Amino acid sequence: MDVSQYLEIFIDETKEHLQSLNEQLLIIEKEPENTDTINEIFRAAHSLKGMAGTMGYKRMQKLTHQMENVFSEIRNGKMKIDAGMVDVLFQCLDALEEYLDNIQSSADEGTNDNEPILNQLEAILKGEVPATGAAESENIVKEKNDSANSESMGADLTFADFERHAVEDAFEKKMNVYIIKVEVEESCLLKAARAFLVFKSLENVGEIIKSEPSAQDIEDEKFEQTFKICLVTESEMDKVLGIVKNVSEIKDAVGQKIESIEEIGGNKPVEEPVVENKEEKNENTKQKGKKEAGKPEEKGAVKQKNAGKPVVNRSVRVDIEKLDVLMNLVSELIIAKNGLISTSSQNESKSSQSFNEQIEYLERVTTNLHESVMKVRMMPIETVTNKFPRMIRDLTKKLDKKMELYMSGEDTELDRTVIDEIGDPLMHLLRNSADHGLESAEVRAQRGKPEIGTIRLDAYQDGNNVVIEVSDDGNGIDVEGVKNSAISKGTITEEQAESMTDKEIIDLLFKPSFSTAKKVTDISGRGVGLDVVKTKIESLGGDIEVKTQLGEGSTFIIRLPLTLAIIQALMVELGDEKYAISLGSIQTIEDIPVEDVKYVQTKEVIHLRGSVIPLIRLDSVLDIEPKGHPDSLTVVIVKKGDKLAGLVVDRLLGQQEIVIKSLGKYISNSSKIISGATILGNGDVALIIDVNTLI
Amino acid sequence: MDTAVNQTNVNIDNQEGTGITNQYIVVLLGSEFYGIDISNVDNIVRMQNITRVPKSQDYFNGVINLRGEIVSVMSLRKKFKLEDDEFTDKTRIIILKPDHQEPIGVIVDVVEEVVTLEEDLIEKMSSDNRNDKAKYLLGVGKDGERLISLLNIPAVISDDEK
Numbered sequence: 001m002d003v004s005q006y007l008e009i010f011i012d013e014t015k016e017h018l019q020s021l022n023e024q025l026l027i028i029e030k031e032p033e034n035t036d037t038i039n040e041i042f043r044a045a046h047s048l049k050g051m052a053g054t055m056g057y058k059r060m061q062k063l064t065h066q067m068e069n070v071f072s073e074i075r076n077g078k079m080k081i082d083a084g085m086v087d088v089l090f091q092c093l094d095a096l097e098e099y100l101d102n103i104q105s106s107a108d109e110g111t112n113d114n115e116p117i118l119n120q121l122e123a124i125l126k127g128e129v130p131a132t133g134a135a136e137s138e139n140i141v142k143e144k145n146d147s148a149n150s151e152s153m154g155a156d157l158t159f160a161d162f163e164r165h166a167v168e169d170a171f172e173k174k175m176n177v178y179i180i181k182v183e184v185e186e187s188c189l190l191k192a193a194r195a196f197l198v199f200k201s202l203e204n205v206g207e208i209i210k211s212e213p214s215a216q217d218i219e220d221e222k223f224e225q226t227f228k229i230c231l232v233t234e235s236e237m238d239k240v241l242g243i244v245k246n247v248s249e250i251k252d253a254v255g256q257k258i259e260s261i262e263e264i265g266g267n268k269p270v271e272e273p274v275v276e277n278k279e280e281k282n283e284n285t286k287q288k289g290k291k292e293a294g295k296p297e298e299k300g301a302v303k304q305k306n307a308g309k310p311v312v313n314r315s316v317r318v319d320i321e322k323l324d325v326l327m328n329l330v331s332e333l334i335i336a337k338n339g340l341i342s343t344s345s346q347n348e349s350k351s352s353q354s355f356n357e358q359i360e361y362l363e364r365v366t367t368n369l370h371e372s373v374m375k376v377r378m379m380p381i382e383t384v385t386n387k388f389p390r391m392i393r394d395l396t397k398k399l400d401k402k403m404e405l406y407m408s409g410e411d412t413e414l415d416r417t418v419i420d421e422i423g424d425p426l427m428h429l430l431r432n433s434a435d436h437g438l439e440s441a442e443v444r445a446q447r448g449k450p451e452i453g454t455i456r457l458d459a460y461q462d463g464n465n466v467v468i469e470v471s472d473d474g475n476g477i478d479v480e481g482v483k484n485s486a487i488s489k490g491t492i493t494e495e496q497a498e499s500m501t502d503k504e505i506i507d508l509l510f511k512p513s514f515s516t517a518k519k520v521t522d523i524s525g526r527g528v529g530l531d532v533v534k535t536k537i538e539s540l541g542g543d544i545e546v547k548t549q550l551g552e553g554s555t556f557i558i559r560l561p562l563t564l565a566i567i568q569a570l571m572v573e574l575g576d577e578k579y580a581i582s583l584g585s586i587q588t589i590e591d592i593p594v595e596d597v598k599y600v601q602t603k604e605v606i607h608l609r610g611s612v613i614p615l616i617r618l619d620s621v622l623d624i625e626p627k628g629h630p631d632s633l634t635v636v637i638v639k640k641g642d643k644l645a646g647l648v649v650d651r652l653l654g655q656q657e658i659v660i661k662s663l664g665k666y667i668s669n670s671s672k673i674i675s676g677a678t679i680l681g682n683g684d685v686a687l688i689i690d691v692n693t694l695i
Numbered sequence: 696m697d698t699a700v701n702q703t704n705v706n707i708d709n710q711e712g713t714g715i716t717n718q719y720i721v722v723l724l725g726s727e728f729y730g731i732d733i734s735n736v737d738n739i740v741r742m743q744n745i746t747r748v749p750k751s752q753d754y755f756n757g758v759i760n761l762r763g764e765i766v767s768v769m770s771l772r773k774k775f776k777l778e779d780d781e782f783t784d785k786t787r788i789i790i791l792k793p794d795h796q797e798p799i800g801v802i803v804d805v806v807e808e809v810v811t812l813e814e815d816l817i818e819k820m821s822s823d824n825r826n827d828k829a830k831y832l833l834g835v836g837k838d839g840e841r842l843i844s845l846l847n848i849p850a851v852i853s854d855d856e857k
Binding site: 332661664683 | 746747748752757766769799852
């Protein structure tokens with residue numbers, strides 16, 4: 001059997017476990033006594049070990065194994081967590097991530113043994129545990145190795161009544177009843193097949209009454225390294241075990257003779273190797289737990305167990321390409337539906353009421369279908385942001401600055417394609433804030449700021465956009481500094497600098513020429529790679545702007561489109577051309593008498609409910625012949641963040657669901673006013689106006 | 696005449712894999728004949744409503760809806776700086792799809808026919824010949840009495856303003 005088919009699942013799940021380990025470690029660093037978290041960590045480490053072993057990644061397995069040992073000591077209260085230990089554990093996670101990267105790129109874990117980390121873990125294990133404990137921990141290591149999933153022998157086998165009867169019958173007939181624990185080799189790939197062979201050969205010498213997990217589960221490979229069989233036979237124990245061990249790839253088989261019916265269903269577990277494997281037990285253990293009252297030291301563990309596994313989401317992993325196909329089909333459907341609507345409105349004489357009703361029905365269904373498909377593609381931004389707390393922690397140590405990251409709106413959802421791309425730019429901005437934005441503790445003290453710097457990452461939805469803000473309470477951008485260095489670099493001339501607004505100067509930071517200039521970074525405190533950030537965000541159809549106050553901090557605001565494919569839009573007419581404006585950015589629609597238009601600095605504005613709103617004549621922006629001089633203007637009030645603008649249009653055509661299509665690479669769209677095109681019901685093409693570029 | 700364009704859409708077998716095709720679609724711009732290597736051609740459609748795209752290059756007429764896809768359409772006349780197009784019922788849009796890139800449409804006055812030109816009937820463009828139009832041409836083919844300017848499609852669809 002080839003494990004490569006599981007590789008993807010392995011990578012995904014390992015990522016999840018590593019992420020959870022990272023998060024839990026951060027918690028544990030702050031609350032060393034949090035037992036839930038310790039349990040959670042232990043579970044994740046244990047699963048990691050199991051998975052790495054199954055996939056045959058020995059180095060990874062070794063490292064996780066050692067890590068697990070440390071956690072198990074902590075869990076048993078034999079060790080206390082301290083800062084040094086957390087550091088080592090974080091190093092451990094990094095090393096595991098490295099393995100994972102290697103596996104991802106080449107399906108091989110690489111050759112780095114990470115000896116230093118292993119040694120450190122060893123030292124932790126030895127150093128903290130008293131002399132007797134050292135031996136004990138050694139012991140645990142050993143025992144755990146062969147009991148990765150083992151429990152006591154017979155006790156937790158739950159016998160149904162008829163099974164009990166079978167056992168009783170066997171006793172009457174003076175036959176032997178054995179419970180046999182079989183352990184399959186870790187490298188074994190066809191565990192189910194091996195188990196089947198064991199069953200088969202045992203059936204030759206006796207009768208299998210019961211197995212744990214059930215025969216069905218074993219057949220489906222729903223077990224780890226071990227399973228148990230209750231066998232009724234006339235043969236001797238040694239012979240039976242011999243038969244089992246004869247099956248290849250069976251590592252070990254241990255038998256226990258059941259002497260009386262009381263032993264099964266077990267009020268007295270025969271051997272109890274390690275306490276910490278408790279969670280691995282399945283539901284059957286509960287029963288056992290109850291009957292185990294006699295073993296006092298067990299109690300604690302049983303109680304802890306109920307802290308339980310997190311509820312697993314019922315989900316299916318789907319290739320994003322398949323979703324794309326689905327999305328395209330939905331798009332086609334919507335275009336077809338729009339076609340139907342426009343035909344029905346054209347020949348009104350023909351269209352009966354029921355026809356219209358059916359169309360409305362179709363419209364409802366397609367809209368819902370579209371929403372569902374979109375939702376499937378959406379992921380919470382959390383999947384990206386959850387690695388940031390760890391990053392900030394590391395930066396705190398590296399930069400020797402005290403800072404705290406606050407995040408909000410991690411549940412804001414974005415399209416999967418955007419999620420995949422947005423991580424790097426965000427990381428970049430956070431690093432910038434930590435490195436260049438925040439001042440050192442002394443400077444902060446002088447300025448009367450709290451010693452610990454604040455970095456915030458806030459995400460929220462705003463109409464059809466998702467806004468992500470990265471802000472800090474650091475130094476802010478030194479506009480003069482940027483200006484001077486831009487002049488000295490020759491990016492702008494002194495005359496140009498004179499006439500530039502602060503905003504234009506700050507925008508210089510996003511120019512590629514600034515990115516590599518170390519000097520600028522020193523003076524301005526900003527700059528490395530901001531152009532890359534901007535390019536990336538623009539390629540996702542978004543934009544970025546900066547707000548800054550010297551000495552008080554700066555805020556980078558990223559605005560991303562919520563959906564990339566289908567939107568609700570207002571159709572407007574300009575001259576004889578039709579344009580679509582995304583409904584998400586529209587605030588209101590107003591009829592403004594021409595005489596209400598005022599001028600501020602030779603620009604047209606209107607007064608509306610207490611605010612002054614600049615007017616944008618779309619016809620002149622889009623090079624359309626103006627249509628006469630009407631008495632009143634139809635103004636579509638649009639917003640971007642807290643800025644408003646009024647777009648003057650000739651006529652409103654109504655709301656429509658539109659499918660966004662790209663204009664393609666040939667036709668130049670340098671002004672970026674047009675964000676795409678859509679196909680109308682009658683087959684014509686209408687262009688979509690990107691309001692964000694106009695404001 | 697125009698046997699190849701009696702239907703609205705003419706799908707042409709690109710004969711991929713056979714290597715060089717020396718078949719050309721002969722089109723008319725004004726009074727001159729131009730040849731387009733058939734392997735670049737995806738489709739020929741009748742003139743239809745073109746949506747203007749503001750602020751685009753001036754030789755682009757805009758975009759059309761080609762069976763659900765948005766395809767940009769340029770005017771060869773404008774690109775070659777000839778007189779402006781006059782749309783008639785013979786005007787066609789040739790959809791080019793060179794090397795499986797995005798499709799692009801070019802407007803021509805008339806689509807005449809498909810001809811096969813042997814290598815020795817094609818006179819390569821000499822490099823010193825550099826009037827404005829020359830960079831768009833591969834050579835000149837002789838088809839009987841007719842001279843056909845063979846278009847260098849990658850050059851034609853590349854953006855001059857970049």
